[in-house]
Amino acid sequence: xxxxxxxxxxxxxxxxxxxxxxxxxxxxxxxxxxxxxxxxxxxxxxxxxxxxxxxxxxxxxxxxxxxxxxxxxxxxxxxxxxxxxxxxxxxxxxxxxxxxxxxxxxxxxxxxxxx
Amino acid sequence: xxxxxxxxxxxxxxxxxxxxxxxxxxxxxxxxxxxxxxxxxxxxxxxxxxxxxxxxxxxxxxxxxxxxxxxxxxxxxxxxxxxxxxxxxxxxxxxxxxxxxxxxxxxxxxxxx
Numbered sequence: 767x768x769x770x771x772x773x774x775x776x777x778x779x780x781x782x783x784x785x786x787x788x789x790x791x792x793x794x795x796x797x798x799x800x801x802x803x804x805x806x807x808x809x810x811x812x813x814x815x816x817x818x819x820x821x822x823x824x825x826x827x828x829x830x831x832x833x834x835x836x837x838x839x840x841x842x843x844x845x846x847x848x849x850x851x852x853x854x855x856x857x858x859x860x861x862x863x864x865x866x867x868x869x870x871x872x873x874x875x876x877x878x879x880x881x
Numbered sequence: 882x883x884x885x886x887x888x889x890x891x892x893x894x895x896x897x898x899x900x901x902x903x904x905x906x907x908x909x910x911x912x913x914x915x916x917x918x919x920x921x922x923x924x925x926x927x928x929x930x931x932x933x934x935x936x937x938x939x940x941x942x943x944x945x946x947x948x949x950x951x952x953x954x955x956x957x958x959x960x961x962x963x964x965x966x967x968x969x970x971x972x973x974x975x976x977x978x979x980x981x982x983x984x985x986x987x988x989x990x991x992x993x994x
Binding site for chain 1: 913915917922923924925926927930971975981982984985986987989
């Protein structure tokens with residue numbers, strides 16, 4: 767199957783700083799990428815959908831100015847958590863799909879801890 | 882509203898016994914159905930999918946699932962559970978119209994030796 771690589775796998779940052787998470791499709795062109803957030807013992811909640819070269823579409827309740835998403839190429843999308851606070855601590859997972867594909871492929875996830 | 886339901890928060894089974902993790906869905910059109918497994922602090926691993934064809938789908942690690950259109954279900958099964966199967970399992974539906982994946986709440990599987 768297709769491979770999606772997410773980096774870093776874990777990060778600890780100080781409150782008020784920004785953190786960037788990368789999501790790369792290694793062997794296919796990801797026309798659409800998705801960013802999810804997962805709280806402990808809960809399911810994945812879709813944060814936003816991004817199509818290559820256009821602005822991301824955010825789900826209701828997700829602050830677009832706080833969670834900046836860039837999808838500048840067909841193999842890379844980034845999620846930047848700006849001015850992070852402890853309540854932003856969570857597990858973030860990306861997924862990607864491409865033209866003609868019937869499914870999305872998931873990254874390994876990033877554990878963000880804001881202290 | 883389109884949704885995926887996993888009615889059991891947790892399933893406990895003894896090693897060697899068969900296991901079933903339930904999933905029902907409510908979506909318009911023909912669903913693309915998936916099962917994923919998640920180990921602690923890891924991303925999702927694909928197990929199997931149903932798009933069309935045979936209702937019984939075989940996937941990774943000996944898992945299988947049966948698509949039942951009349952009951953709108955897609956239960957995950959394995960004939961003989963292993964301790965290493967203990968993990969969090971997610972049922973999901975890929976919406977071809979909206980191009981999104983909707984996840985169930987997840988079911989935690991505990992396999993006891």
